Amino acid sequence: QVQLVQSGAAVKKPGSSVKVSCKASGGTFSSYVLSWVRQAPGQGLEWMGGINPVSGTADYAQKFQGRVTIIADASTSTAYLDLSSLKSEDTAVYYCAREGSCRSTTCLYYGADVWGQGTTVIVSS
Amino acid sequence: EIVMTQSPATLSVSPGERVTLSCRASHSVSSNLAWYQQKPGQAPRLLIHGASTRVTGIPARFSGSGSGTEFTLTISSLQSEDFAVYYCQQYNNWPRAFGQGTKLEIK
Numbered sequence: 001q002v003q004l005v006q007s008g009a010a011v012k013k014p015g016s017s018v019k020v021s022c023k024a025s026g027g028t029f030s031s032y033v034l035s036w037v038r039q040a041p042g043q044g045l046e047w048m049g050g051i052n053p054v055s056g057t058a059d060y061a062q063k064f065q066g067r068v069t070i071i072a073d074a075s076t077s078t079a080y081l082d083l084s085s086l087k088s089e090d091t092a093v094y095y096c097a098r099e100g101s102c103r104s105t106t107c108l109y110y111g112a113d114v115w116g117q118g119t120t121v122i123v124s125s
Numbered sequence: 126e127i128v129m130t131q132s133p134a135t136l137s138v139s140p141g142e143r144v145t146l147s148c149r150a151s152h153s154v155s156s157n158l159a160w161y162q163q164k165p166g167q168a169p170r171l172l173i174h175g176a177s178t179r180v181t182g183i184p185a186r187f188s189g190s191g192s193g194t195e196f197t198l199t200i201s202s203l204q205s206e207d208f209a210v211y212y213c214q215q216y217n218n219w220p221r222a223f224g225q226g227t228k229l230e231i232k
Contacts, residue, residue, distance in 0.1 A: 035221065037169075045161075045169060045212050047221040059219040062126055095168055099216060109216045111159030113180065115168035 002027040004096050004116035011122045017084040020119045022096030029077035033100035033107060036070060036081045038092040039118075046092075051079065054102045086123045093118040127152050127215055131224035137232040140203050146227045148196040148213035157217035160189055160198045163226075164209045172211075173198065203229070 007021040024032065035050035049060035049070045058070040069082040079096055097112035128151040138144050148158070156176040161169040171180050173189040176196055186201040200207055208231055213224040 037223075044210075044226040045163070045214075045223040047214070047223055050219070050221065061220045061222075097168075099221070109157065111171045111174035111214065111216060112161070112169070113171045113174075115170075118168055 002032075002098060002114045004098065004114055006094075006096060006116040006119045009120040009122070011124065012086050014086055014088060014123055014125055016086050017082060018086060018090075018121050020081045020083075020094050020096075020121070022079045022081075022116050024077045024079075024098075028101075029072075030074040031101045031103060032098045033102065033109065034070075034072060034079045035097050035099050035112060036068075037095045037097060037112070039095070040089070040092040043092075048081070048094075050099065052102070052107065054105055054107060083121075086121075088123050090123050091121065093120050095119075126220055127154060127218055127222050129213055129215055129222045129224040131211075131213055131227050133227060134225070135228045135230060137230050138203055139232045140205055142203050144200050144203060144229065146198040146211055148191075148198070148224050150194045150196075150215055152218075153193045154215040154217035156192045157215060158189075158191070158196050159214045159216060160187075161212045161214065162207075162209045163212065169212065200229075205231075 036048045051058040051070045072079045096116040098114040099112040100109035130149045132147045158176045160173040163169040177189045210226045210228045212226045
């Protein structure tokens with residue numbers, strides 16, 4: 001049973017950065033396609049970016065280009081979301097989610113079937 | 126980037142009713158479309174992937190259809206636990222995209 005456990009809540013100042021972690025257990029981390037999704041208070045789901053373990057590269061929503069970095073550390077089965085130049089509008093719950101798995105060069109996508117518990121990030125002066 | 130549009134934004138329905146939610150993609154996403162249910166304070170739950178394949182454990186009253194740019198999620202007979210927000214998401218292309226959600230509320 002795959003589980004994703006995220007780091008705890010954070011309070012940040014505008015202009016600073018936040019790093020959220022997502023540790024996987026119960027499966028083969030290096031095969032997972034992992035994405036990050038956020039949800040501002042009272043708002044919908046917003047896909048931020050994802051990382052493909054085969055290519056080792058991340059893809060980001062245009063809105064976050066230049067401000068977001070997603071990495072995956074297979075040695076610790078942990079993915080990270082780094083968001084910089086924080087604004088008050090970045091106040092949200094941030095989720096990691098598994099949305100596919102890869103074997104060799106072939107990846108199978110099936111929607112985000114496993115989610116972390118969410119990490120609340122508050123940006124406030 | 127592909128834009129996903131859901132309608133309506135809110136639907137007021139009574140338990141036992143049949144309801145159909147719509148999702149439209151700005152470009153074809155083939156059948157690479159997922160539906161999620163989210164309740165307050167919880168992470169989203171995957172209901173359907175591949176536009177019409179129910180996830181194990183999801184009740185048969187949930188069904189999905191469509192391909193290309195037009196998709197629907199149908200709940201055949203609403204139960205009290207189905208009142209929630211529903212999102213569609215395309216995973217045919219990077220970057221992924223969610224619709225803005227449809228909230229099912231009790232009439």
